[in-house]
Amino acid sequence: MEIIFGRNKKEHLEPVRARVTGKIPAWLQGTLLRNGPGMHTVGETRYNHWFDGLALLHSFTIRDGEVYYRSKYLRSDTYTANIEANRIVVSEFGTMAYPDPCKNIFSKAFSYLSHTIPDFTDNCLINIMRCGEDFYATTETNYIRKINPQTLETLEKVDYRKYVAVNLATSHPHYDAAGNVLNVGTSIVDKGKTKYVIFKIPATVPGGRKEGRSPLKDAEVFCSIAARSLLSPSYYHSFGVTENYVVFLEQPFKLDILKMATAYIRGVSWASCLAFHGEDKTHIHIIDRRTRKPVLTKYHTDPMVVFHHVNAYEEDGCLLFDVIAYEDGSLYQLFYLANLNKDFKENSRLTSVPTLKRFVLPLHVDKNAEVGSNLINLSSTTARALKEKDGQVYCQPELLYEGLELPRINYAHNGKPYRYVFAAGVQWSPIPTKIIKYDILTKSSLKWGEEHCWPAEPLFVPTPGAKDEDDGIILSAIVSTDPQKSPFLLVLDARTFTELARASVDVEMHLDIHGLFIPDAGWDLGKQAPSREAPARAAAGQAAPRT
Ligand SMILES: CC1=C(/C=C/C(C)=C/C=C/C(C)=C/C=O)C(C)(C)CCC1
Numbered sequence: 001m002e003i004i005f006g007r008n009k010k011e012h013l014e015p016v017r018a019r020v021t022g023k024i025p026a027w028l029q030g031t032l033l034r035n036g037p038g039m040h041t042v043g044e045t046r047y048n049h050w051f052d053g054l055a056l057l058h059s060f061t062i063r064d065g066e067v068y069y070r071s072k073y074l075r076s077d078t079y080t081a082n083i084e085a086n087r088i089v090v091s092e093f094g095t096m097a098y099p100d101p102c103k104n105i106f107s108k109a110f111s112y113l114s115h116t117i118p119d120f121t122d123n124c125l126i127n128i129m130r131c132g133e134d135f136y137a138t139t140e141t142n143y144i145r146k147i148n149p150q151t152l153e154t155l156e157k158v159d160y161r162k163y164v165a166v167n168l169a170t171s172h173p174h175y176d177a178a179g180n181v182l183n184v185g186t187s188i189v190d191k192g193k194t195k196y197v198i199f200k201i202p203a204t205v206p207g208g209r210k211e212g213r214s215p216l217k218d219a220e221v222f223c224s225i226a227a228r229s230l231l232s233p234s235y236y237h238s239f240g241v242t243e244n245y246v247v248f249l250e251q252p253f254k255l256d257i258l259k260m261a262t263a264y265i266r267g268v269s270w271a272s273c274l275a276f277h278g279e280d281k282t283h284i285h286i287i288d289r290r291t292r293k294p295v296l297t298k299y300h301t302d303p304m305v306v307f308h309h310v311n312a313y314e315e316d317g318c319l320l321f322d323v324i325a326y327e328d329g330s331l332y333q334l335f336y337l338a339n340l341n342k343d344f345k346e347n348s349r350l351t352s353v354p355t356l357k358r359f360v361l362p363l364h365v366d367k368n369a370e371v372g373s374n375l376i377n378l379s380s381t382t383a384r385a386l387k388e389k390d391g392q393v394y395c396q397p398e399l400l401y402e403g404l405e406l407p408r409i410n411y412a413h414n415g416k417p418y419r420y421v422f423a424a425g426v427q428w429s430p431i432p433t434k435i436i437k438y439d440i441l442t443k444s445s446l447k448w449g450e451e452h453c454w455p456a457e458p459l460f461v462p463t464p465g466a467k468d469e470d471d472g473i474i475l476s477a478i479v480s481t482d483p484q485k486s487p488f489l490l491v492l493d494a495r496t497f498t499e500l501a502r503a504s505v506d507v508e509m510h511l512d513i514h515g516l517f518i519p520d521a522g523w524d525l526g527k528q529a530p531s532r533e534a535p536a537r538a539a540a541g542q543a544a545p546r547t
């Protein structure tokens with residue numbers, strides 16, 4: 001396990017040609033670009049948590065049946081400062097770092113004070129976001145880093161705070177058909193208020209985007225929701241959208257702002273400022289995208305922790321949304337490297353199984369409905385919504401499937417009725433051992449798995465001109481715990497889940513987190529969410545415009 005989690009991975013700046021077995025469909029041309037932590041020690045110092053590792057971008061360029069692999073560390077300010085100092089000098093999720101070893105009492109006091117309002121890391125290791133023609137590496141702080149998706153070079157550092165007042169923002173934005181980005185962030189104690197801010201970044205602007213102008217300059221606040229508590233806003237990792245609504249969960253997994261403000265002085269990490277409050281409810285906020293206002297009905301459900309929303313849509317006056325839910329916040333605990341590297345089987349046992357749950361909310365609550373009555377009358381689900389005496393609605397989900405994470409869908413169905421969830425299958429540990437296709441209609445599943453293989457998040461790419469939701473392929477980077485077996489890019493037929501091809505690369509590959517597929521130009525872009533209008537000029541072979 002040490003090899004997979006603990007050992008620093010090398011960069012491969014020049015494309016490495018993979019050994020392809022099987023046949024990659026001729027139409028599949030483009031680049032799978034992914035992100036994840038690749039370096040966990042700097043000099044003599046070591047990060048505590050897997051999410052702390054320095055971002056390593058990697059890509060698989062698929063052209064005419066061949067695959068080329070590259071990887072490069074994100075040259076974040078964090079990376080540069082650490083490498084220059086030859087030790088960890090920037091704090092991450094699970095590691096608090098002390099930049100200047102304080103020499104005397106005065107500089108010590110100054111150093112502490114200057115950290116009261118922390119400047120977060122730009123080690124953007126979680127995902128890749130597309131804004132029009134631009135691509136960014138993302139994490140959950142106020143920083144994102146523009147990258148060149150072809151060369152994996154790091155470009156400018158963008159501070160969300162210059163454009164919208166957020167201190168944190170998710171790594172899971174949504175895209176509409178035109179490529180406009182919708183995201184949620186938290187504005188902490190700004191002018192005496194803590195808010196969840198939904199913001200929009202337009203893919204294009206009237207008259208066209210001027211060369212070098214950041215799309216962020218045209219970002220706007222779509223709606224904001226006051227946090228229930230000024231000093232303990234909820235932590236969230238994603239959100240949901242339907243055609244007319246945004247779904248935001250204010251869950252009882254909270255950040256303690258006072259603890260954060262004193263973390264540096266106390267020598268503890270940001271992670272220690274997060275806590276699950278099993279005594280609280282989960283509040284479900286629904287925002288009407290037409291009025292940009294929250295709907296008035298108050299919906300809630302039992303305490304739970306959700307990292308990934310799967311999809312959401314409207315049907316017969318109801319809003320359905322699917323999430324991977326946990327009973328508590330223990331998941332992030334399992335990713336401490338001390339747990340992952342030694343006694344792996346013992347230390348990384350899931351105490352709460354990630355479960356696909358469907359929630360159904362009535363969009364209009366009948367005033368005359370009796371207290372205690374179920375307001376949902378959809379034959380397709382057993383999910384219920386019970387009217388309470390104060391007019392609030394208590395939502396009871398339908399349990400769909402246990403043991404899956406890192407969900408993806410055919411994004412052309414995002415916000416719309418859909419049938420298939422593609423995900424990583426997890427059993428006793430949070431490390432995936434299978435790839436799963438779950439059919440919500442028939443409640444059946446297909447699986448892919450191989451001995452010693454750990455699959456990454458499976459990504460769906462539709463066949464050009466596809467009509468069926470599962471007409472396409474699944475791409476997943478697979479790393480192996482068997483040192484004799486090279487990592488590979490797996491290509492599955494998304495309909496049957498049979499292997500079409502694999503492209504093995506003789507490198508030590510890191511376990512990544514999230515990413516996206518950038519089709520080469522000239523595709524049927526109408527089928528290629530997120531962007532239907534902007535041609536994928538940044539795909540391999542045609543470099544993104546550099547600024
Ligand atoms: C640095 C930092 C944070 C980092 C969070 C990270 C890095 C979360 C990663 C989550 C992942 C990878 C989830 C996968 O499902 C917080 C807590 C937002 C708060 C302030 C500073």
Ligand SMILES: [Fe+2]
Nearest residue numbers: 172237308514
């Ligand atoms: Fe995620």
